[in-house]
Amino acid sequence: MPVDSGLVAQIDYTSRDFTGYRDALLQYASQILPEWTSRSPADFGVVMVELFSYLGDIISFYQDRIQDEAFLATATQRSSVIAIAQQLGYQPHPAIPATGQVAFSPTPGLVSPVTLEAGTQVITSYIPSLDRPVTYELAAPVTVPAYVTPVPQVIGLAVEGVTQGERSLVLYPSTSSGPATTVRVEDIGVSDGTKTQVFTLAQSPVLLDTVRVILDDGTGGTEWTRVPDFLLVRDSDQVFTAETDDQGVTRITLGDGTNGVIPATGIKITSAYRTGGGSYGNIPQGSIVDLADGLPGVVVSGSTPMTGGADEEPIDQIRANAPRHYRAQGRAVSPQDYADLALAVEGVADARAVVRSSSAVTIYVIGPNGVLPSEGQRDAVAQYVQERALAGVVVNVINGSLIPVSVGSSAYPTLISVLPRYRRDTVTLAVQQAIQQVFRPPETSFGARISLSHLYRAIQDVPGVDWAVIQMMARTDLPQSGTADVVFRESEIPVTGSIVVTASGGV
Structure with missing residues (x-):
């Protein structure tokens, strides 16, 4: 039977909200039910159309969210960002203890x-x-x-x-001649013999690199090995994975019999770990x-001063570092490769490699939130990159220099005019925060150039700002005058110095 082309719906696939669905459904209804002309909100047909439009709007929202969570640049959930980064071979840094x-x-x-x-x-x-x-x-x-x-x-x-655990457990030595040791453990469950068993640690935040899983047979414990995933694990390997979710809960996952051993039914599963960072x-x-x-x-x-402590790697930093680490592909050839490889070491948020001879590379590193990495972290970077460097190249690792930049002073404040009906103090605070954001990673990096136009744009984007005049912008180690662009060396990173803002107008 031929199809009446006049009844074929013309679907606008870009209209995916409540209004678009409602208009499209009513238009289609006018074609197939021309005798139905009522468009009153009280009409039962209109009510049904609006209900379907409401559901369509919700489904479209979730479709968009699902799509966004599949890409590193648009994902908003930390679990999604971490999963994508891990696919690129980059392991985001957890919190690090001082x-x-x-x-x-x-x-x-x-x-x-x-x-x-x-x-x-x-x-x-x-x-x-x-x-x-x-x-x-x-x-x-x-x-x-x-x-x-x-x-x-x-x-x-x-x-x-702090070390967690409510009891002590004797740990079998790794060799027959080795001494037995005692470790403090927390009972996290009992094996039921099923595949891919998951156990939750009671305390948080967990320092992931301290997590140990020990199986207690009643007379002592046997320690299993932590792996990043089960991809290359054999069926005879006694291994586990440990991951922390968005809520800070850490879960232990065991093997499925094909990738990793399944513990015997009834055996106690215990864990030794520390919290903090x-x-x-x-x-x-x-x-x-x-x-x-x-x-x-x-x-x-x-x-001594306690140093090296850092919060877990923020999402924006993961977005910037994961592609860089993937680009290096586990080998250092160009100077950029040396810097990108350094990002794989915990406690390094940004790095810059400088080559001054054919046999030596200097890597400048900085930790999350501008924290200077400790000597142990620098040594870890040097060892990790050296193993992947070209033959004959010596890798040196040095902390980067944090250089404060002042934007305004008591003598030369940054002037802003606030639009009517906006609160002056609220806009002033927002402007200060916008200036601070300019100096935060990943907006800034080693050898950055802070331009006056960049600051003006950040200030003008604040709702309620009519106009602005920056009277002074300078490094704190230089005379506090002038408004020229601020340039930094390859070993330097700009950070926020003093910010003085004077507002007029508004409420």
């Missing part, structure tokens, strides 16, 4: 040496912004000698964070003041 050295001294009553075991906790004073002190743990045992004069000091390496652990010299559990005869006599 480290430093703590000095211990004996008191006059100590007559014999005392050993502080690894994991002994030391703390700062109460910090109001955190509503608690910050806790650090010794990374290795430290022996405090008996009291003599002059009073001796011993130094121990301390790492921010974050920029809050970066504290000044002398901030650690006491042992968490007092020990007679031993006191904390000093501490």
